[in-house]
Amino acid sequence: MVREETVFGPIFSRRLGSSLGINLLPVNGKICTFDCIYCECGWNKDGHDDTRLPKASEVREALEAKLKQLVSEGTPVDSITFSGDGESTINPDFPQIIDDTRALRDQYYPSAKVSVLSNATQVHRPEIFAALRKVDNPIMKIDAPTNALVQKINKPVSDYDVNRVVEALKQFNGDFVLQTMFLKSKDFDSSSPEVFNGWMDIVRLLKPREVMAYTIDRPTPEVGLLKFTVEEMRALLNPLIEEGFNVQIKG
């Protein structure tokens, strides 16, 4: 089960390059508004030993110390990436932390991108959307096109409405990255018409500047999940590629 420090890495990411991670969730726990069947952090119920969220001042301090160290070592940083053990945007200091991170990026690694991996459950909140608008790569998750299907794969822990998320994402006017997990479970199949056709409609409506399609890479809390091969995903996504969408496939 993955547990990250507040600032971790850098790790190499095929898409983001040398990526310095920021975890705005507890160091020894997981807190998320989803409880995805494929989450590499495990189930929410297994991650509640630690519920303390780092404050903006702590994140700023830890990030500056790490950036100073990396500069002195000559280590490249291509992206400062908010990921970690849960959903970053539920940290109450998220908007302040984004402002601080951009300022530190400008000071230490001006060419690095600021990226946020988010499940998009909070994007309807104006202050969260405004913060996400300031980052270079807002990478927002939609795995399924209906609330019933989202229940099967993402298991939201509070009120969730995929239509509300889609409406909120429209505000980006396509200037965001859509991230989608492709898998098969006992009652969910990303390639089935009920999932895939509705999901493609959402892509066509939102016109994200990039679609990141990925599949299972690490042990999952639900057993028996099946991954897709790169070839299968490419065949599946070909209609969108032919329509001109920028689709990145990660096997």
Ligand code: SF4
């Ligand atoms: S949104 Fe991400 S962190 Fe949250 S449960 Fe799903 S995979 Fe895990």
